[in-house]
Amino acid sequence: MSERADSADTVHVACCFDRKMELPFLVLASSLKRHLKGDRKVVLHAFHSDPIAHDLAYFAGLNSAAFELRLRPIENRFQGPATWPSHLTAASLLRLRLPSVLKDIDRVVYLDCDLVVLHDIATLYDTDLSDVPLAACLDFWLTGSPPFAPPGWRADEWHKFLREVVRLSDSKAYFNAGVMVMDLGRFRSSSLIHAADEFLERTNYETPFVDQEALNHVVDGVFVRLDRRWNVLAALGHSDPWIIHYAGPYKPWSCEGRRSTFWNRRFWLEAAESAVLPFLVRAYLETCDRRGLSKLQPAAVLLSSGKPRLRKRDMIAHAEKFRSFTEAAQASESIARDLDRRSETTHADAVPVAIDIMSTRGGLPDGEILIFDLKAADGYIVFGPYLWYPTGSYEATFDLSVTHVVPGPATNLMIDIVDDTDGCLAQRDLSIVPSAAERTLQFVVDRDELFLAFRVFATGFAGGELRFGGVKLRPR
Numbered sequence: 001m002s003e004r005a006d007s008a009d010t011v012h013v014a015c016c017f018d019r020k021m022e023l024p025f026l027v028l029a030s031s032l033k034r035h036l037k038g039d040r041k042v043v044l045h046a047f048h049s050d051p052i053a054h055d056l057a058y059f060a061g062l063n064s065a066a067f068e069l070r071l072r073p074i075e076n077r078f079q080g081p082a083t084w085p086s087h088l089t090a091a092s093l094l095r096l097r098l099p100s101v102l103k104d105i106d107r108v109v110y111l112d113c114d115l116v117v118l119h120d121i122a123t124l125y126d127t128d129l130s131d132v133p134l135a136a137c138l139d140f141w142l143t144g145s146p147p148f149a150p151p152g153w154r155a156d157e158w159h160k161f162l163r164e165v166v167r168l169s170d171s172k173a174y175f176n177a178g179v180m181v182m183d184l185g186r187f188r189s190s191s192l193i194h195a196a197d198e199f200l201e202r203t204n205y206e207t208p209f210v211d212q213e214a215l216n217h218v219v220d221g222v223f224v225r226l227d228r229r230w231n232v233l234a235a236l237g238h239s240d241p242w243i244i245h246y247a248g249p250y251k252p253w254s255c256e257g258r259r260s261t262f263w264n265r266r267f268w269l270e271a272a273e274s275a276v277l278p279f280l281v282r283a284y285l286e287t288c289d290r291r292g293l294s295k296l297q298p299a300a301v302l303l304s305s306g307k308p309r310l311r312k313r314d315m316i317a318h319a320e321k322f323r324s325f326t327e328a329a330q331a332s333e334s335i336a337r338d339l340d341r342r343s344e345t346t347h348a349d350a351v352p353v354a355i356d357i358m359s360t361r362g363g364l365p366d367g368e369i370l371i372f373d374l375k376a377a378d379g380y381i382v383f384g385p386y387l388w389y390p391t392g393s394y395e396a397t398f399d400l401s402v403t404h405v406v407p408g409p410a411t412n413l414m415i416d417i418v419d420d421t422d423g424c425l426a427q428r429d430l431s432i433v434p435s436a437a438e439r440t441l442q443f444v445v446d447r448d449e450l451f452l453a454f455r456v457f458a459t460g461f462a463g464g465e466l467r468f469g470g471v472k473l474r475p476r
Contacts, residue, residue, distance in 0.1 A: 011042045011125045012108045016074070016094035019050040023280050024253060025113040026058055027267070030274035032111075033067045037120040044069045045102065049076035049091050057325065058275050074101060093211045095177070096196055099187035106185040111243075112178035114251060115231075116270045119242035124181060124230055133186045134215075135224035136175035137231035141247075143172045150208040165203065166217050173221030177212040178245050179231040181224075192218045234263035252307055253280050255288045256387055257451070264307045272314065275322045278331035281308060281315075292351035296475055297390040299338045305390065312339040350397075353454060353471040358384035360468075369469045374402065374461035381456055382468055386420060388451035393476040396426075396454060397440045399469035406463030413466075414457040417443050419450050442476065 013032065017025045029044055036042060046059070046069055062069050074094060095110050102108060109125050111117070127135045141148055142158065149158035162171040187193060196214040207213040232241035234252075244266060250257025252267035271277045281303065288294050288302050303310045319332035355363075355370050361381050363370030372381050398415050416427035426441035445452075454471045 009041060011040055011122045012045065012102070012105050013042060013111060013121060013125075014045040014047065014095075014098055014102065014108045015111050015113055016047040016049070016091050017113045018048070018076075018091040019053050021091065021113040022048070022050075022053055023276050023283065024251070026054075026062075026276045027271045027274050027280070028111065028113055028115060028117065029059075029062055029069055031116040031118065031270040032121055033062055033064070034270075034273060035117055035119055036066065036122070038122055039066060040122050041065075042067050042121065045072055045108070046070060047072050047074040047094055047101070049074055049094065054276065054279070055325075055327065058328075061275060061325070072101070093200075095180075096193055096211055096214070098182065099184045099193055102184055103188070106183070108182050108184055110177075110180045110182055112245065112247075114247065115178065115243055115245040116267055117243050118266075119229075124179075124226075124242075127181045127224060127226065129181065129183050129224055132222050132224055133183050133190070133192060133219060135181040135226050136177060137179060137226045137228050138172075139174050139176040139233075140228065141176075141233050141236055143174050153208070161207075162216075165207070166213050168216060168220055170221050174216055175219075175223060176231055176233070176245070176247070177209075177215050178247060179226070179243055181226075234261070253284055255284060255291060255293060255302075255306065256385070265309060268308050268310070272318060275325045275328045277318050278315070278328055278335055281310065281335055282331065284308060291357070291385075291387055292353070292473070293387075293390065295349050295351045296392070296394075296473070298341070300341060301390055303335070303339060306388070310335075310339065312336045315339065350472040350474045353385065353387075353396075353473055355382075355468065355470045357387070358382060358454070358470070363468065366467075369467050372458070372466040372468065374405065374458055374464035374466055377458035377461060377466070379457065379459060381458055381466070383453050383455045386451050386453050389445050389473075391445050391447070393442070393444050395440055395442045395474050395476055397472045397474075398454070398456065399472065400430075400439055400456065400466065402464055402466045404464050406461065408460040408462045410460040412457065412459050415439070415441065416455050416457070417441055418453050418455065420453075425452070 015025055015028065025046065032044065048071065052071065059069055059071055074097065076091060076094060092112065098108060098110065107125070109121060129135055149155045159171040162168045162174055168174060195218045196211065199214040199217045200211065229238055229240060229242040231243055231245050232238040234244055234246050244263055246252055246267065252264040271280055284307065285294070285299055285302065293302060315332045315336035319329040319336070323329050355368070360370055362376055363372050363381065396417060400415070402413070413430045414427065415430060417425045419425060425443040428438060428441060430438055456468060458466060
């Protein structure tokens with residue numbers, strides 16, 4: 001028998017995740033349970049498309065009389081194209097299968113895994129849906145004022161796309177699908193999911209946010225507008241968030257992007273209440289290592305001044321609190337020892353900033369080098385990676401050379417280093433064939449929130465070729 005949507009007994013919540021999002025999901029689940037206020041039972045349906053990588057005890061340990069986490073394997077028939085941005089995963093499309101896999105349930109709160117819940121989810125579950133299929137928050141990042149657009153789009157292009165491709169009657173009635181209250185019974189009794197599948201096939205799964213566009217297409221503005229506090233995008237913020245959503249490429253558990261905003265700190269505060277904190281910390285340090293940050297500063301500095309903002313006593317307290325999880329407690333104690341070994345000096349090795357983590361315009365790959373046609377260049381042809389770097393003094397050497405140059409009437413070739421506000425830390429105009437000395441810039445990182453882009457600017461050439469192989473960064 002189907003459970004009534006207005007049942008006072010059970011609140012149903014659903015998430016879909018793959019191996020990449022397993023640890024963030026456990027933080028989400030912990031935050032959801034921690035902020036429950038009443039005595040109604042909450043069932044979290046955890047659909048996973050990959051085998052579970054961590055000990056099942058971390059999932060079972062969340063269960064209580066009022067909270068049940070049900071792990072449910074699910075086959076992922078959706079495969080995103082290679083052109084998808086890295087922060088979009090095929091697992092997110094599994095929410096389109098909820099009406100069929102939760103066939104005995106009439107209502108569910110769907111949650112993305114890159115968020116934390118700070119309010120009683122039962123309040124959201126009880127939203128009056130009237131006669132519409134879902135409730136969601138307007139995506140104020142993409143529809144607000146001033147108008148924004150996804151990376152690579154102008155605002156007018158984006159709204160034209162919403163009108164002509166997504167076919168919204170009102171391009172401002174576009175919702176974020178990361179938090180939804182879904183009337184599964186209405187979805188099942190209508191052709192909404194079939195229409196969403198048709199949209200995905202027609203657009204070849206290549207719209208900016210894929211199934212979010214599909215859901216907006218089939219609903220076309222006919223949805224209950226939730227209080228925006230139920231889906232606060234970390235890029236925008238709110239003084240009283242009920243759910244913080246870390247949408248986009250820069251996640252708080254990665255070293256990329258801003259380090260210590262209130263929103264990042266709030267994620268790590270919730271992570272500290274979960275048994276899996278030390279595994280997230282290890283994963284964070286691994287991303288630091290892949291980006292070369294561990295060659296610039298030891299782990300103690302990367303943790304105490306990075307996004308986690310963790311101290312030795314934090315990790316010791318975590319080990320004591322979760323002593324029953326032996327592996328997690330040992331990992332926390334190991335990290336505490338690392339935090340106790342603060343090095344006075346940094347490594348002298350140069351850290352490569354490879355071309356594959358930078359953004360470029362017009363370059364053609366030749367092994368580990370990008371080749372640019374200077375005649376076609378008109379602006380910044382290399383920029384990025386907008387990665388934070390520890391406080392200190394540095395020199396950056398650009399692996400750059402030009403050949404077969406045909407100067408124009410206003411030739412300009414320049415390298416510079418800027419922060420996230422486009423504040424210039426160092427800059428140099430280059431001669432037509434730059435010497436080794438001219439390709440090196442010295443700069444200082446003197447504040448916590450700084451993260452950097454290394455850039456190459458070229459314009460005004462009648463011909464020529466520029467070869468770029470990245471940047472080598474060395475502490476001074």
